[in-house]
Amino acid sequence: xxSLLHFDVLPLAELEVGRHFYWHLGGLQLHGQVFMTSWFVIxxxxxxxxxxxxxxxxxxxxxxxxxxxxxxxxxxIAKNQLGEKEYRPWLPFVGTLFLxxxxxxxxxxxxxxxxxxxxxxxLAAPTGDINTTVALALLTxxxxxxxxxxxxxxxxxxxxxxxxxxxxxxxxxxxxxxxxSLSFRLFGNILADELVVAVLVLLVPLFVPxxxxxxxxFTSAIQALVFATLAAAYIHEALExxxxxxxxxxx
Amino acid sequence: xxDFDATLPLMALQFLLLTFLLNAxxxxxxxxxxxxxxxxxxxxxxxSAEYLESAEKLAKQYQQELASSRKQAQQLIADAQAExxxxxxKQVAEAQMEAQQRREQVQKExxxxxxxxxxxxxxxxxxxxxxxxxxxxxxxAA
Numbered sequence: 001x002x003s004l005l006h007f008d009v010l011p012l013a014e015l016e017v018g019r020h021f022y023w024h025l026g027g028l029q030l031h032g033q034v035f036m037t038s039w040f041v042i043x044x045x046x047x048x049x050x051x052x053x054x055x056x057x058x059x060x061x062x063x064x065x066x067x068x069x070x071x072x073x074x075x076x077i078a079k080n081q082l083g084e085k086e087y088r089p090w091l092p093f094v095g096t097l098f099l100x101x102x103x104x105x106x107x108x109x110x111x112x113x114x115x116x117x118x119x120x121x122x123l124a125a126p127t128g129d130i131n132t133t134v135a136l137a138l139l140t141x142x143x144x145x146x147x148x149x150x151x152x153x154x155x156x157x158x159x160x161x162x163x164x165x166x167x168x169x170x171x172x173x174x175x176x177x178x179x180x181s182l183s184f185r186l187f188g189n190i191l192a193d194e195l196v197v198a199v200l201v202l203l204v205p206l207f208v209p210x211x212x213x214x215x216x217x218f219t220s221a222i223q224a225l226v227f228a229t230l231a232a233a234y235i236h237e238a239l240e241x242x243x244x245x246x247x248x249x250x251x
Numbered sequence: 252x253x254d255f256d257a258t259l260p261l262m263a264l265q266f267l268l269l270t271f272l273l274n275a276x277x278x279x280x281x282x283x284x285x286x287x288x289x290x291x292x293x294x295x296x297x298x299s300a301e302y303l304e305s306a307e308k309l310a311k312q313y314q315q316e317l318a319s320s321r322k323q324a325q326q327l328i329a330d331a332q333a334e335x336x337x338x339x340x341k342q343v344a345e346a347q348m349e350a351q352q353r354r355e356q357v358q359k360e361x362x363x364x365x366x367x368x369x370x371x372x373x374x375x376x377x378x379x380x381x382x383x384x385x386x387x388x389x390x391x392a393a
Contacts, residue, residue, distance in 0.1 A: 029258075030261065035265075042265070045273060067277070095273070135260070136266060
């Protein structure tokens with residue numbers, strides 16, 4: 001079995017977890033490889049958007065058509081969760097969440113990042129780093145708190161004791177489990193997919209990892225959808241509140 | 252794996268920046284375009300419905316006009332036929348009357364000539380009978 005490990009001299013079959021290409025910025029430590037790939041993703045999104053919207057036609061063609069399809073897809077995510085009335089101001093946030101996570105995941109699954117040599121660690125999907133996913137999840141938490149306070153002021157706190165004060169601890173706990181589950185779900189899925197593919201490539205370099213890679217593409221897309229949908233659902237929950245919603249439904 | 256550091260806040264800032272940039276270059280223009288297109292389609296649809304309605308109205312009107320002019324034409328034909336028939340009848344009657352008149356005239360002339368002929372014949376009959384009588388009796392008498 002040990003002889004199999006010799007495969008890790010192959011450039012494509014290296015397995016490095018927990019090693020980072022550190023950048024130091026005035027006493028701060030940064031994961032350089034995450035920023036490099038995230039800048040690629042951001043650049044891709046911005047370039048595609050600018051190219052598509054540079055010369056908008058009434059009858060869409062080519063890239064504009066594609067980007068309008070993308071727009072309608074993310075708009076439907078936001079609209080389905082937030083409702084026709086509320087979704088407009090939250091569309092950029094939810095849509096950017098989906099696009100950034102989706103493009104990050106697929107760049108990790110489709111592009112041979114590992115071929116590019118960096119001094120330490122390896123390039124991978126930005127969403128495979130816990131810092132990215134926690135950042136996105138905390139932003140989601142901030143977003144729904146902001147949504148709740150903006151809509152209902154301090155009355156937002158009423159939702160903690162709305163059905164019954166007995167559930168107060170659980171309601172408070174929810175505010176912690178939401179970002180935790182959001183971030184760990186995404187991080188775990190992407191990293192696990194990367195590791196599974198890497199281990200399979202380590203064992204059988206050709207063809208055998210392909211089905212797992214296909215599965216990885218699928219789960220990556222699903223994770224992006226799940227993250228965006230849940231973020232929109234949390235914002236909707238904060239906007240509506242448990243109690244109001246219940247009364248409306250019973251009425 | 253779980254080493255948190257300054258990547259987290261910077262990534263959050265970066266993501267917020269991306270949100271604002273994408274809002275400016277993607278979400279706003281695309282939604283504007285789609286709304287404009289929706290509006291264009293709606294107004295075009297409304298105006299085309301209007302056009303359709305007016306076209307239908309025009310078609311109806313033309314059909315009515317067509318029907319009325321067809322009726323008029325039929326009336327005209329019927330009138331013309333009636334007039335022609337009348338003329339024909341009149342002329343036939345006139346011709347018949349003329350023929351009748353001529354026949355009567357001719358008959359009259361014939362009658363007259365016959366009478367004349369009869370009269371002259373009667374005269375001649377008298378003379379001839381006298382002559383015959385003379386001839387028969389003359390020898391006896393003489």
